[in-house]
Amino acid sequence: MDLYLPIANLSVNAFVIVALGLGVGLLSGMFGVGGGFLTTPLLIVYGIPPTVAAASAASQVTGASVSGVFAHLRRDGVDIKMGMVLVFGGVLGSFAGAGLFTLLQARGLIDTVIAILYVLxxxxxxxxxxxxxxxxxxxxxxxxxxxxRRKRHHPLVAMLPLRWRFYRSGLYISPLAPVILGFLTGILTMLLGVGGGFILVPAMIYLLGMGTAVVVGTSLFQILFVTAWATMVHATTTKAVDIVLAALLLLGSVVGAQLGARFASKAKPEQLRLALAVIVLVVAIRMLLGLAWRPDEIYSVELL
Incomplete structure (x- = not known):
């Protein structure tokens, strides 16, 4: 069933987009990642313009994060204070990312930059x-x-001034560290349409020294608010959010996440990480080929 995407300005097979969301949701449930870092490149490979793919993926990540945040809140797995500091940095980063996005878009470089960043x-x-x-x-x-692993924040974090106590995380560190971390994540969210959990989670563990009991929930808390804000900024500035595309993706990812969670309980963690690594590398290689491959015939349209 073909469906017209008003912002992307093309028709797509609705079942293919739902299946893509289902696959990303399946990976999300199986491997414990948000899946946003795969949604955008897969949409680009399918033929969606990179600007629309990145902006729409951010809105899909927002919807997919809601249930996860409430689940972690029920089991007291969210450091609200740390999450709010990360959100503050993320909101600032989204403004910087929006400016960079608009600048690259005006110069006609945004599609290439998104593809290169994803390959790297x-x-x-x-x-x-x-x-x-x-x-x-x-x-x-x-x-x-x-x-x-010793629960200890990085020496660079220890050098920062103005320390606060984050009781739920058991930390006494400068709030500047999570603000900077959130700022960088906000830029990534605007440019690439990702939640940033695949970078945020290890950074919270190895740089900030947070305990694993609250890392995932706090990361989802930050992702929920920053991706929602990034979606609003995209909708009002770049105008690249295709709500039809986001709805189709969300429909598939919600179902896929539930199925993936069931499959994950039957496999070893090492095997799951190996499978995800192979999938990520295959997508990176495919995007690299898209950047470097030169077609046999190059056509141009000229006005006579």
Whole structure:
């Protein structure tokens, strides 16, 4: 069934978009990631303009994060104070990202920049995940127990002034650290349409020193508000949000997330991370080919 997307200005098969959202939701439920970092590149590969794909994916991530936030709030897995500081930085970052988005769009570079950023980001993340998963699987086979991680924030964070107590996270650090982290995530959200959880979660653990019990819930809290704000900024400035596209994606991702959560309980974590690493690297390679591949015939339209 073909459906016209008013902002993207093209017709798509609605079932394909729903299936794409279903697949991303399945990965989200299985691997514990937001899935936004795969939604945009997959939409681009399908033929959606990168600007519309990034803006619409942000709105889809917003809807997909709501249920996760409430689930973590019920089990007291959210540091509200830390989350609000991250949201403050994210809102500031979204303004900076909107300005950068508009500047690149005016110069005709936004599509290329989005594609290049995704190739670099997915390639590095996929490579690190592949290395970590293979190392963990080899260690498990050899019977080597993983060394416990010391809960300690990074020395650079310790150097920052103005310390606050974040009781739920058990931290006494400067609020400037989560503000900067949120700021960078806000820029990524505006440019790439991602929630940023795949960067935010490890940064909260290894840079801020947060405990794993509150990391995921606090990350989702920040993602919910920042992606909602980024969607509003996109809708009023770049006008690239296609609500029809976002609704189709959300429809598939909600169902896929529930199925993925069931599948995840039947597989080993190392195997899941390995599978996700391979998927991420395949998408990165496909986008790299899209940037570097030169067609055999190049056509141009000229006015006579």
């Amino acid at each position: 980001m997915l390639g590095s993340i996929g490579g690190l995940m592949l290395y970590e998963s293979i190392y963990s699987m080899r260690a498990a086979r050899a019977g080597i127990a993983p060394r416990p």
